[in-house]
Amino acid sequence: MSGTQFFINRYAQLGWKFKETKLRQSIRINQTNAKGKNLPERLRSSGVDLEKVPFLPAGYWITKSKFSVGATAEYLLGMYSIQEAAAQIPATLFTTLKGKTVLDACAAPGGKTVQLADLMANSGTITALDINKKRSAAMANHLERCHISNTIVYNLDARQATKLNPTFDRILLDVPCSGNFASDKEWFNRRTFADVERNAQVQKEILAEAVKCLASDGEIVYSTCSLEPEEDELNMDWSVKNLGLQTQEVDCPGENGLTEVFGRKLDPSVAHCKRIWPGETQGFFVCKLKKVGMQ
């Protein structure tokens, strides 16, 4: 069986019929930098047609543009970011962010870090980690372009986050994952099940370290752009059973997390997670978690 067929068969077993997808390009307005600038109107008058993404507070689809939306003065001034629509969801799921201490544990190139800082209006602090030195440097440049002033960047493995000492009120785990075919045309040729298993193991290790850094009433948002349940529901089931975490209900697009995977029954609370199959967005998975007993 080809790798393509192996994965497509798995999606069918999980209840989703494979179809080719065409992603829509989207941007996110950085409210702090674009305040009073009437950005949607300003972009429209320069030839960029926009349509509000209904499920995102600051997201817009690009419906037509005469030029690359990464080449405008407004983009270079950090008034908006080019950010895939599903990828804009995780940062919006935290209850309060302003004034909080936030850990963005797998942060480069910083798309969600900029979004978090914007939602915090540059208040509180963000500690942004990435294991990759080059990507950490690129993230620092990205943050500077977007005038982010509440963030410290560390080139550090998230599995060593306790070295930083403090506890965090909010932790974003946008973990390294296997990705999905909708955002990578070569995905089926590149990926093997061994990659999925290796990533799932690293993700568990990152989750376990994050729990040690989480304030007792803190919140974790876990996200992947992987469709593979080993990196999604199975990891959340494992976290509920082994890390003293409980899943939380969230209000965002997507199907409820799978509670039965290839014949294996998971903790019913995994249904609180959201699974987005590819369509106008890429495939995505998101789950909000708290320590047991903290509602």
Ligand SMILES: C[S@@+](CC[C@H](N)C(=O)[O-])C[C@H]1O[C@@H](n2cnc3c(N)ncnc32)[C@H](O)[C@@H]1O
């Ligand atoms: C999905 S990307 C993050 C995207 C980022 N959150 C954003 O929105 O721009 C995953 C990142 O995790 C980093 N990474 C991989 N293993 C890591 C680890 N053990 N600790 C910290 N970062 C890691 C990768 O270098 C990569 O930049």
